[in-house]
Amino acid sequence: MGSQTAVLTICLFLIINLTYITSTTLSGTSDVSVNGKTKIYEAEVSPSNDHHTLRKRDVGKEFHKSNITTKVNQLNDSHQQLMVHWAGEGSDVVICLAKDSNTANFAKPSAVYISYNYGDSFDNKTEFFKFSQPDGKPVFASIDKFFTHPKFISHLVFLDIVHKVIFTTTDYGKSFKYYSLSFNPVDISFHPENPSLFLIHDDKHSLWVTTDFGMTWSRNQEFVKVYFWVVEDNGEQYLVVQREEPTTSSVIAVTGLLPGQTSSLSLVIRDVVDLWVKGEFMFVTRKDPKDAQSLDLLVSHKRGEFKKAVFQSELRCQAYHIVDADSVRVMVAVSHSEYMANLYVSELISDSNDIKFSLSLERVFCYFQDKMWTDSWLRLQSNVKDEKEPRIHFDLSDKSFADVHKVEGMKGIYIASQVLDTVGINPGVEHLRSVITFDWGGEWRPIAAPHYSSDHQPIQCNAANNCSLHLSQKFAQMYPVTRAAPILSSKSAPGVILATGTLGSSLKGHVGLYMSQDAGLTWSQILQEYYLFNFGDHGGVLVAVKYFKSNGETNILKYSTDEGESWKDHAFTDEDLRIYGLMTEPGENTTIFTMFGSARSQHQWLIVKVDLKNAFTYNCTPDDYKFWSPSSGDEGVKMTCILGVKETYERRVPHSNCYNGKDYDRPIKMEVCPCDAEDFECDFGFDRAVGMAQCIRNKKTLYNPYAVPEWCQPGQFYNRTKGYLKIEGDACVGGRDRHFLPDLLPCPYDERKEFLLLAQKDRIVRFDLATLQREELPIKGLQNVIAVDFDIHNNCVYWADIINDTISRQCLGKDNTNTSEILVENDLSSVEGMALDWMSNMLYFVDGIKCRIEVIRTDIDHEGRMRYTVLGPSVLRKPRGIAVHPAAGYMYWTDWAVGDPCVSRASLDGSGVKRLFGKPDVEWPNGITIDFIAERIYFVDAHEDFIGSADLDGKHFRKIIHNKEEVTHPFAVAVFKDIMYWDDWKQNGLYSADKDHGVSIRAIDTNLPGL
Template sequence: MRGKVMNDVITSTDYGSTYERMNDKVGSKTVLSYLYVCPTNKRKIMVLTDPEFESSILISSDEGASFQKYRLTFYVLSLLFHHTKEDWALAYSHDQKLYSSVDFGRKWQLVHEHVTPSHVQYVTCRALLCSEPNREYPFPGYVDINSLIVQDDYIFIQVPTSGRATYYVSYKREQFIQIKLPKYSLPKDLHIVSTDEKQVFAAVQEWNQNDTYNLYLSDTRGIYFTLALENVKTTRGLGGNQNLDLYEVAGIKGMLIANKRQDNQVKTCITYNKGRDWRLLQAPSSDLDGNDIHCILPFCSLHLQLQMSENPYLSGAISTKSSAPGIIVATGNIGPELSYNNVGMFISSDAGNSWRQIFEEEHNVWFLDKGGALVAVKQPTVPTRNLWISFDEGRQWTQHSFSSVPLFVDGVLVDAGADNQIMTFFGHFSHRSEWQLIKIDYKSIFSRKCTEEDYQTWHLHNQGEPCVMGQKQIYMKRRPGNYCMLGKDYSRILSAESCICRAHDFECDYGYERRGDGNCRPAFWFNPSTVCSEHHQTFLSLWFKISISNHKQWLWLIHFLTNMFSLEIMYSECIILLQGDSLRTNIQLDFGDGTAVSYSNLSWTEEGIKHVYKAAGIFRVSALAENTLGYDSTTLYLHVTCPVEHVQLLAPFVVIKNKEVNISAVVLPSHSRTVTYFWWLGNNSEPVISLDGSISHTFSSEGMHSVTVQVAAGNSILQDTRTISRNISKSLQNKLQLLESNLPITALLSEEYVSI
């Protein structure tokens, strides 16, 4: 904690009952500059003197009851504490030097000189041999010093190259490796959302996005990223920075809430498995007056504001606590999309599966006694003398007066780890008045300490599915309405039983996308064979399940292993590997290109069954297996392509305003294939996507504008751009119309036309 100290410093060690001046303890002639409180031990305090008078540091280990003064040989510009070791700290000086201390500021050691927030080049070398002439540079350019992120076992940096950013990651202090995003992704900004459970959640703003980001989830090393959610909305903060509308629910791993832009609307969705599946929020069934709410998914749902408060002493638009898992309090609205009008306050007691409305106006809500009680106060724009408190997770609220004069509440201090239950309100009676502090000891409202009879259990679930992130978790919480205090030894998770993994417990690997049937298929840009050597072997598995009495046995595992799942014609060998009791099984295969084969008493072989496709296209491959135990069949669609070598955009140089014009793209070679065209027209932020090589478009304004077409086939992406003029004179426009009416060309020749 850092705070600029102006004039006197007033401190309290009994939660605001009494105060004393810190200046009396350090000397009346000492001019104080900054105060720091150790984040891991609040009894330890550092106070810096004003460098214009002297360079010293004052250290206290008893919450400011006494101080020791130490002279410094440098002027401290900023201090940074270690997140776990309470005596470790870093100091940055005015002369661009970095110092470290391991005894809470009593002694300082120089770490490095010339530490400056400018672009530097990182190099790697062996100790004592950094002057070697042949040392290696790990990055192709200069590292953006502001991009450095150190979080858990990961280190991230950014290297601007070729007009765009390239990102690198180091896992467990190993060498830096370039982050692998999908091939079509051209990131212009990247934020690390979380690194929990040995996976990286990253928000990436693509080259064509302005106010949205895409969410990606990585493998363990943080190298290979797959898409988890597209077009997450951003909200501009008071300082002008963009804040992502994404919220990690405290106390429940893998649970996130996001606001997604979809079809020009913003909708709130939730995931319980780190982005594997997302769904809309079910609105409450009734309002505060008990009237029925007719809100049917997906046309109507509950939408939440996910902005965090820029004031750390206010709750913000949404609040959760790890000490109260499953309880979510948020500002929101009911309807087809997110709105900031006609909002109310909503609460969920079962981790977002069901919701109730608690207020019609916006409130700040704080958790007391580890979530056993909730306190709510109206937004600080309106003065108030009352607060609301609930002991049954927001079902009933009682009003209490905490001030005789209405107060603009600027914030509330709640010490969650304290033995005594104290809340300190601070605010002002008017915009001209000084700050007022109001201390509330709410311990008296609890009649006793909770016993076993005061607790109940609840099961974490996702719409009735008890397995969340691979576990069946049972939580213990106080029964709603019981006026007892939770003890220090209160345990939240009663039991956690591992579940058998099923399909929805798995994510699609890098380069694969989940289709409508729930299966992972290679993306159009991905070549699995390039990953097998450097990443890991990737198979598409088809399972034949045969029931025998009441037991289920796996009879067959068929792998479709190809050079590229989106095959190129020259390398289109499809190999089917068979495992199992093949000698007593008949199998029929239809490759979808007019070739069908049957096998009887087939012996197992590592080479498998081979088939070569001689043309590009999408083929339906089906297999039927049958033996004395039964039979089953399965189907997949195989995408065979040939590489795209060249694309040329055909568009007129001049078009007529408000008149439809044809734009087309020529792709070479011209073999039959499945090609996806992405058309970027003028300043449109979203492309027009088609499977046809031409589109029609009307330009409604004058000026010079560019048209870009991106062609995607297999693992190839090419693009071409043309500039079109829409600024032509009226006379030339008339002549072009006459030309279209097949009048003689001699009637159209003029100096103006020839100059065009």
């Protein structure tokens, strides 16, 4: 898999290396720190250049133009590929391996160049790689790759697969030793703490170990498919190995590899297909015993027992790609078919027997070799190298990938490529769009386009016309037509993102370089066309150079010290070069940038080092900094808090042209935020439909999230979900959390029947929701009842009769024989609606003629029952329906006012009146109700013929049903669990439908005169 040389520090595990074998059903995204030190670049080499001479390297030329120092080194090397490694961690060593990528030239000699002065000059070390073959004939090695110890960075091993030879050095290549091997080496992995111990995986799947830095070898394991070094928090180090024997495949732990220790084996899990380890998690796939074409994913957290992953989908699971694993959360892309993959995020890792994964994003672009897009160019690209196409080389042994970028330095922010609905078997950039999440995948949104182009022309691109910004990731980097550089973000510059992008409905379009300074909330176009790009000095300087693939040769390096507002050109040579790569030391905290290219006439590797420190006029002082947090004032994209915390970072003021310095330590402040929607993700059994912020129940699954738990006994309480789950690690407190947190309900003593009340003029009917059988309640003397409500606790029905202008109540005994009582009988004209506050025993009612909302106490017998007017004619014109939310302290009502209809909200005492909807949204709003599970209002409009829904603040409105025969004159509406119910005066019918999508409309009864 190429060099794996960096240390990933975690709470319990330390993943150091992995083998060259790529599993077909389980893979993962490497952390930036793992591959950040090593890059591989490829040049365009014509057949006439297909020969390599190891000539004396030219002395570098130095340029001093515009006080920017430039150093050009001519390696006089015509190999096609250059592998560049920065030692880093305070070292000035840079190592370059020149070789051919063409398998036909695999046996040809390679060349090694090492700089000990940060790229000012390079020593040709190729003579150190000359050795004698068994027949005595001297030959130069064909080094395929080299490996650096993650901690002892002066220790390196160079691998010659062709001649079965390794070269070792403990002093950055100042001296070398070489050893012949009796086996064919393929991959090397260092012990995380002992530099003398490393492993080699050979082509026969055996694992060999040396404890004297390559001098002697012993076979440790056979049948090895994949392996990982693991370090526990107590310092214990061991191997996790998947052995694929002829009859079984199992995972074992190997301990005691150090000198003086006794090696021992222990079984971890058996009957596995593939193994992957990331962070505190260990993953394995196993065949589904119920479906031969499906695979189960099992997860072990902190070396605990393996638990089955349960995905919120009925689709077949064929392969898995671990996108990220952070503390107690996992993001995984799952292949469901050859052209379909979804992204899922785990819930809290708990003590339950399984780990639930909720759907995060549908149709994420993901590639698995032999599983997805098998007939497309991707399959060919993974196995064939294009000799004519110059490109930045990516690690082709990593066959599987998901097009998801984790924004470094920020929490919970990811950018993903989503496949559009219309795509054939050969995907292109026109089939992908980009989306971004700021809450660990809880909600994804299009990326906001900039308002102006790089030449200050207005850009007309917004969601209303299906236009947004789309950013290139690995797919576009691999795509033969684009070969675009992928997204760049860094912990050293939190909030700064650079990316190649296009504006429109997909990744296809005119390309430009885009920058975000606020973690992806807002973007600006800083250059047009294809560029290679990077940044340094902790984000204080941006650099870009024309990409040879699309723009041809250049001798200009563009740089900006004011976050891309203005750019300056630096001529780094007198003649144009073909630039194949642009690199800086990992960490992006220096001002030194290195370009790799060649002259246009003939390919010879050139290394151009540019130091932009003199582009700054002075060293920064405290006055040059300000505290910044990722936020935007634009409606719809404000994200001042991320995971419940407002992190404010110290950043340099853009127009302060000062130097941060390599040792700059960025201060960070933390402030806990009040909870809001972005602090919650969809609970298991719920998902967010495209274009909707609400979590709605996934009716395709058999899981019932509202069911009373089996353990629930009378006297106990249980949590009933509202469809949301607080994001793990989110630290928000208070705010609007009540809208999303589950309701704490008492365990029922007995199973009560669920029913629906319906006023039918001179009678009140109860429909059993299980059988849909109707029953007329034994209430006498009814003339024209319009408004009804029910007190579940006391088993009492309330109603208003507009003929005798009274409000009455009747409590039903076991035999339904109790008599009724009048609660209000004077100063009423036309009671259109009523709503019971069951928490305070207050009954609210609407008088449409007197234009009043009034309230009485139902738990006292005093004359008048403390009746008073909550709202009067100064606010109301022609009020109709009413609903109350006792826990939230709100009441909602509809008003038919001629020319000024509305749906409004106020506190239960009448204060804080807020109009939620008016014209043209509503015309004749009638009944209104509250879905207490989803925390939304539902209302009907008899003129516009729809049933609509919004959250409790009137936001995220959508029409559930409209322009249907069943809603030609809707009057009342009710919601229970997943179903909404309404009656229609024109149809004389009672109907039901799915409350989220309006589908599955059902006529319960169409013979109901007198509604």
